[in-house]
Structure formats: C-alpha cells, structure tokens
Amino acid sequence: MSDVLVLVGHIAGQVGKPGLELLTLARRLGDPVVVCAGEADEAAVETLGRYGAERVHVIESDEPQEYPVAWVRALAALTADVRPVAVLTESTPDGREIAARLSVRLDGGVLTDAVDVQAGPDGPVVTQWAFAAGYTVTSRVVRGVPVIAVKPNAVVPSEAPVTPSVTRGALVLEEADRRTRVVSRTARESTGRPQLTEADIVVSGGRGLGGAEQFALLERLADALGGAVGASRAAVDSGWYPHTHQVGQTGVTVSPQLYLAVGISGAIQHRAGMQTSKTIVAVNKDAEAPIFELADYGVVGDLFEVVPQLLDEVARRRA
C-alpha cells in the first residue's frame, strides 16, 4: 500500500486525540506515516503505533515551534520523498495554514473542514458540511497530492496496533521560513472541564444570562452533567466568558451528544457552530426564539427558574 502523511505536529507530553483521529482516517487510505517533533519518546511512538502508524518521522528541531512555516518545508520534503496518496492535517487555524501553503508548493488541491474521509477509486473522497452545516458536500482533489484538513471529532479514534519504524531527520530552514516568528506563547490555564471540541456534553450560555457572575450557574450545570461550557458571541463580546469558549462561525464548531443552549436566541452564526449536535436542548423565555427550531427538547421559561430547578433535580436523582 501507499503512504499517507499525517501531521501530528509538536508533541508535548501525551499524543493528543486529534492526532489519533487523523491516524484512524489515514488507515483507510494507506500506510500512515506520522510527521512530528517535540517529545516523540518511546511512549509517544507506542501510542502512535497503537493507532496504526507504520512509521513515525521525528523532526529533530525546535524550529517549527518558533517558525510555524517550517512544517510546510518538512511536509513538502517528505511528500517528494514518499509520494503519499494524501497529506492529512487538522482543520484548525494552524493546520489549515500549513495545508494552504503546502498545496501551493505542491501545485495541487486542498480540502478543509473534512468531517469524513473515505478511499475511493479516484482517490480520497472527502465529506464537508457547508453553509452553517445545512448541506453535506462530497469532494475530491483532482490535481496533485490531495491535502486534507480534518475537523476535530470527525471520527472516534480506533486502535489497529503495529510496531512503527522510527526515522529521525534534521530540518534545514531557509531564510523565508523564518519570516513569521512566534514571539511568545502563554498556555491557558486548564479549567478542569473537558475540551470544548472534544466534550460529549456542552452547556452554552448567551446574552440571556445577563452577566459574568451568572455563568457560575452554567458551570455548575456543566459540572453536574460532566460537560464543557460554551458561550454565544454576545456573551463573549460582553466580557462574560472567554473567547475560547465561543461557539459558532467565528468561534469553535462543536458536535457533541448533547448541546444545551441557555439564553441563546439561535442566530445563524451561532447555529453554524452547533447545528450538528446529536441532541439539542434549549431554555429560552421567548417561544419564538429560532433556537427552538433546532431543539429536540425546549423549555420556554426564565432560565433563572428552570436551571436551578434542573440542578436540584439532577442532584436529587443522583442521591
């Protein structure tokens, strides 16, 4: 079988879930070759192998951390070397930026926001959700090596253990690769809650909450259900909750088992980020709010009555 390049990127500690998702999809297309840097120690290689990495190529350089464009040079060189059937990256801002530059360098096509990737007779078949997830689109790359950026949560990682070969290589950058440099990075403090994009349950609050303090109510609900907290842009713009929790067109897209929208009207830009959730629940005092069009279950009422009662009831049922 042919190789598939999988950009896992900089490894710090454990290999992240998105990388394992990419490997799971890559196996459908060929033999996964992981491209990574950082702490690619024995444990990391073992994990990558468990999810089907036939080969792990470690870039022995810290430069990609400082000069993000360095990944493009690394991937272009490997592409010339192994002639893969596809290159997979994450469809995150970083991943798409790399995919974009790489595809120009390879003079080929690129597909972003893939929610599914299947092998087809004429190369990989990619499924995307378009226009606020109102449409399902299937596409193919017809020129060059397909570069495919895959959305987080597109697939449940599954194991297919192999023992990978490990190759290590230097990375020689050119002047042009160093033009964009990272001046500083500040890690965000962990909230102790699941990652928004990876959570099975997301509890989101909007303008209806009326203030930052009221988000504590949502956090209690999220903790009671074991979920993550999201927010509408109106809530974020008001400074009530950090932007990293914004769900929607200019925030993150989530696709959890349960999405609970509290005091959110359901504007199209918000829907773009949550419309594909399996079960949608809304609490809103306005019976005409568009969010109810999506809701599997909705309560028309004051959230300050409904949510505390819900919390009490959850506690009672658990007791």
Added chain:
Amino acid sequence: MNIVVCVKYVPDTGSQPRFTAEHRVDRAGGRLSELDEYAVEQALRVVDTVPGTRVTHLTVGPPAAAEALRRALAMGGDAAVHVSDDAIAGSDAPATALILAAALRRLSPDLVLCAMASTDGGTSLVPAMLAEHLEMPQLTFASEMSLDEGGTVRIRREAASEVRHLAAGLPAVVSVTDRIGDPRYPSFKGIMAAKKKPLETWSLADLGVPAGRVGAAAATVVDQITARPPRAAGTIVPDEGEGGRRLAGFLSEQKFI
C-alpha cells in the same frame, strides 16, 4: 504605506444558498463578506495613524462583486480593483489565490489584509496561499494587530490551548478575526464619495494568468451536494413551575443523567 484589502462578494448569510447545476454557489444577490469589514476597518485605522497610507480594495468575482468594492470604498480607502473574467467562475481556493496573487504583484502592497475566513466557503485557505505565492510572511487569525516604525507587524493569535504573539517584517499578509475591533458603518458622505473613487476592472489577460489554470480547471471537484434533512420537530414545553424537572426527565430518558 500601501495597503491592499482583499474583500469577497458572498451570498447573504441569512438567505438560503443556491447552487448551479455545476455545483457552484449562485452568486446573485450577494454582499461584502461581513468578516471582511473587519479587515477594511484595520486598514482605515492605519490610515489614521500612518500618514501617506493608501488603501486599495481588491476582489475577484463576477460583475456583481463590484458592489462589495463600493461598500468597502464607502467605509473608506482610495481605490478598488475588480478582477473579473468569465473563465473565473467555478474557481477553488488555489485558483482564487493564484488570481489574487497576480493582482497583488501589480499593486505591490506593503501590507495585504484579509479576513480570517469568508462567510461562504470559509476555508481560511486564501490568506496563507497568498503569502506562499508572494513569498511573504503570514500572520493569520489576528485578534490584535500593530505596526511599528521599523516595519514590523505584530499580532495576537488566540489558539485553543494558548495565546500566541507573532511578528513579521513587511511586506506581509495579515488575516483578522471579528475580535479585532468593530468596523465603522459607512456614512452618507462616505457612500456618496465612494461613487467617485476609481474602480478598475482587470481581466485574466491583463494579469497574464492563463485561463486554463482557473475556473473549470480547478484542483478540486464537488461530486455531490445534498441538503441535510431538517431536524425532526422537538418537544417544546412552557415552564409552568415544573420546567426544570421536566427537562431533567428528558435528559434522564436520554441517559444524560
């Protein structure tokens, strides 16, 4: 300082998108992508701080896309360039970037401003592709941007796990998010003035881009587009004092509690 803002003409976000038989987006009745207004705004803020700054708005699109340029000009700026050619229809991101890059070479900007994504395709590919074609550094998804006198542009980038500050020397491509500062609303005076500002239309031949590299010659094909089935109507109950408990009942039935 010479700034070019790339602006896209897109279908209205609120309306149902339509597709042509070739699986292309029907571009009739569109507008300036709302997110591009944030890029225009940033350019205009540079005008206020760096004397002698010139702003040109650039679009690649069908004849009606001139409307997006007029709207951008109404916000501010000096001139606009519209690349339009029948052969462009159906272009994917690589083809669009190829054309934009050819136009940008002619305009030789110090700073290229884009939005983080269009509101229709929304791939976020174009800014980084432009940087690659033009051999420029890219600073994408900026939630803050500043320029210093030495010709360095700095941005703040809010990644999921960290906040990052990045820097690059000019010329550079910067894409901005909707966190960077609200766009101004065109004034009546601005709208009138926009009508008199120069708007040039360039063809592919003017730019020396072979028609065989764009449009139907795309690097990607769409095989199928299907509307996702509407969600089944849900149960909506009024809160008559039992709303929270009833919701708990639903969540428990669904095994979430």
